[in-house]
Amino acid sequence: MRVIVVGAGVVGTMHAWHAVERGHEVVQIEREAEARGASLRNFGQIWVSGRAGGEELDTALRARELWEGIGARVPELGFRAIGSLTPVRNDLELAVAEAAVARPDAAARGYKLVTADEARAINPALRGEFVSALHCERDAAVEPRTAQLALRKALLASGRYTFLPGREVREVIDTRKDASKNGRSAVRDDHGDVHSGDAVVLCTGAWLGGLVREIAGDIPVRRVRLQMAQTDPLGEPLTTSVADADSFRYYPAYASEALDALNAGQAQQPAAAAHKMQLLMVQRRDGGLTIGDTHEYEHPFAFDTVEDPYEHLTQVIEGFLGRPLPKIRRRWAGVYAQCTDTPPGSAGGTPTRVVHRQQVRDGVWLVTGPGGRGMTCSPAIAEKTADELGW
Structure with missing residues (x-):
């Protein structure tokens, strides 16, 4: 052909x-x-x-x-x-991670709940304060x-x-x-x-x-805008991808009564809520960190990037790393296309x-x-x- x-x-x-x-x-x-x-x-x-x-x-x-x-x-x-780690910092966040590990498909995802010390053994760059972490071995x-x-x-x-x-x-x-x-x-x-x-x-x-x-x-597809950034080299390996508990709010695998309790009992930080944010962080082969991100759904999209999201990300990342974030060298925005409908018979509205x-x-x-x-x-x-x- x-x-x-x-x-x-x-x-x-x-x-x-x-x-x-x-x-x-x-x-x-x-x-x-x-x-x-x-x-x-x-x-x-x-x-x-x-x-x-x-x-x-x-x-x-x-x-x-x-x-x-x-x-x-x-x-x-x-x-x-490399897998991923999502550190959690309190009982509300921990309950969402526990609910994820209890899913019938948890083994297929490679889910495992690890202690803070076990998380640091997996990713020694995480020297900050957290009580536990959700480990997903299948991420890459x-x-x-x-x-x-x-x-x-x-x-x-x-x-x-x-x-x-x-x-x-x-x-x-x-x-x-x-x-x-x-x-x-x-x-x-x-x-x-x-x-x-x-x-x-x-x-x-x-x-x-x-x-x-x-x-x-x-067609049932919308455009979504996001902001991201790239830092100088970290100076040490970040051996896994890293997310924060705000990512629980944006991914359907974490839907549960525990997530409902998190949403009701723990508001996002103002910048995170305003920009519909989660932390995702991956180390590039040159040692720098790709960090983000935000979500913007309403048209017309802004044409500029704003600083509040980066300030929020810096605070969260430094809390996990226990050290200053390397200097941000690049900032950018992107737009992707996302289906807006659900398959017939699917549960929920995501x-x-x-x-x-x-x-x-x-x-x-x-x-x-x-x-x-x-x-x-x-x-x-x-x-x-x-x-x-x-x-």
Whole structure:
């Protein structure tokens, strides 16, 4: 087969990867010189711990397995099976961690409740004050700023992959009205060139207007903005990813009566509440720390970054590390696309559908909306597309 992939973020690149792995020829089209969106502006976490039970967890666990296999073949990805620790500081937070460990799928996630001393043995950089920690052994990390470049280098070595940057797809050609295409799917880019194949997959990320709205209409996907930062090297290993108990409030795996009690009895700090914050922290291969993040849902988004979130993060991180945070060198904002609906029969109101996958024309599929799951789940999302399309 010949597969056309539109979009060179991690979701699009993983679709290209699976197509090439299955023996097909791939043309990948990207409107920028390089992908510049949420696929780079994230933590690089393969984040199993907080996923909703059922399809979302199954997808994350399969993706974790795929990431490890791809990472063994492409060492430049920087895959590291580091796990995560979420230190807790009081009885309300501890109760949420205990409820998580009691889940029937806790073993699949690698959940374990550890004492403060055990947490420090796992991650000696955590010299601050806390009473216990939730350990998730299945969490991992890759290097987000370079992952697509490393994957593309491996794809190019196959001899069956072509990358076309700086081209924006403007039209999906209706092949039913064009006999010259012989039933093949096709798109036209802003250079006027037509690219045809046996299948077209549109992996457009947070680009939901223009062509996407024209061919798919209003889809149950929203855009979410976040702020993050990168520090100077820590000067010592941070051997796991680190989260704080505010992350319990934002991930569906932690929904429980204990979480209800936490929400009722322990308000977030004002800055954290105002910006819908949690702490996530991952060490990069150069020793620096990626820290964040905030959540902004209402349009129009702000165009600037503000300092309150960074001041809050600094306070929380220094409390866990027991030392000053290294100087922040980079600050940035990003926007990702997130499904807003839940699968039929799902409990609660938290959006848990992993991705929006829709056939929009004969031979043309739109795949978008993984939200904060994009880096985690992209290999399994692309694998499922490939399976469903019969690649």
